[in-house]
Amino acid sequence: MKYKKTDAYAAVVIACLIAVAWGLFRWGAPREAALDKTALTGSEAAAGLSEPPSPTPANRKVAYLTFDDGPSARTQELLEILRSRGVCATFFVVGRNAEVYPDALRQMTKDGDVVGVHSWTHDYSYIYASTKNFLSDFLRLRDFIEETTGVAPTVYRFPGGTNNTVSLSYNENHIMKSLVPLVENMGFRYYDWNVSAGETWSNPPSKEKVVESVVSQCREKKTAVILFHDTGNQGYVDAVPEIISRLSALGFTFDTLSSDSPSASRAAMFQFAPS
Numbered sequence: 001m002k003y004k005k006t007d008a009y010a011a012v013v014i015a016c017l018i019a020v021a022w023g024l025f026r027w028g029a030p031r032e033a034a035l036d037k038t039a040l041t042g043s044e045a046a047a048g049l050s051e052p053p054s055p056t057p058a059n060r061k062v063a064y065l066t067f068d069d070g071p072s073a074r075t076q077e078l079l080e081i082l083r084s085r086g087v088c089a090t091f092f093v094v095g096r097n098a099e100v101y102p103d104a105l106r107q108m109t110k111d112g113d114v115v116g117v118h119s120w121t122h123d124y125s126y127i128y129a130s131t132k133n134f135l136s137d138f139l140r141l142r143d144f145i146e147e148t149t150g151v152a153p154t155v156y157r158f159p160g161g162t163n164n165t166v167s168l169s170y171n172e173n174h175i176m177k178s179l180v181p182l183v184e185n186m187g188f189r190y191y192d193w194n195v196s197a198g199e200t201w202s203n204p205p206s207k208e209k210v211v212e213s214v215v216s217q218c219r220e221k222k223t224a225v226i227l228f229h230d231t232g233n234q235g236y237v238d239a240v241p242e243i244i245s246r247l248s249a250l251g252f253t254f255d256t257l258s259s260d261s262p263s264a265s266r267a268a269m270f271q272f273a274p275s
């Protein structure tokens with residue numbers, strides 16, 4: 001009897017174990033299905049909820065506002081516009097004007113703007129006539145900027161750009177071919193531009209046209225080097241606030257040109273192919 005009772009207990013235990021196992025199996029089956037389903041929808045959800053890609057050098061959009069030929073009577077107004085929007089710019093100045101407005105150069109440096117070398121005379125017939133003339137003009141302005149601001153300039157813009165053909169009018173030997181390495185060997189980096197505000201055309205466009213032109217030229221670019229002229233007698237200053245707003249809305253950040261700007265960007269924006 002005692003023996004039979006043990007058998008009965010064993011049978012009950014085994015039955016319980018089978019029941020539990022079956023239950024676990026039944027519970028597990030839909031759960032696996034659910035997990036599979038969750039995995040599917042989970043991955044889809046993950047795709048939808050994933051963080052947007054953080055900015056990288058590859059997808060960063062940078063605009064460089066550059067102002068040539070100043071300073072002028074409107075430079076101070078321009079600097080106030082830049083400060084009010086937290087934007088710094090690069091000024092490729094002309095020595096004859098810098099002599100008249102030396103405080104503008106000091107203010108630029110104090111504010112974080114970059115003062116670059118453009119030309120002392122901006123006289124093509126003089127600077128492109130010979131390497132000697134070019135160097136004399138270049139070094140005079142380089143030294144003036146350093147003495148006035150306390151900062152040695154490191155960036156340069158050729159009057160007319162490196163692709164200029166005007167130099168051929170004054171020197172038939174493609175003087176640009178020797179001037180480019182000359183500037184680089186002095187530790188400077190030169191910058192052309194790939195967007196032009198066009199505000200010094202003989203028939204100057206309206207402020208609205210300057211804004212639309214600059215924004216449309218920048219739209220498909222990741223690196224925009226925008227050429228303005230700080231000559232004071234055109235309407236570009238009025239266009240600058242809206243250009244900053246519109247480019248910001250397109251995802252651009254603003255930076256200044258320097259001797260260590262990314263070489264990839266530099267290569268993309270530079271074209272030196274004198275014909």
Ligand SMILES: [Zn+2]
Nearest residue numbers: 068069159160
């Ligand atoms: Zn110029």
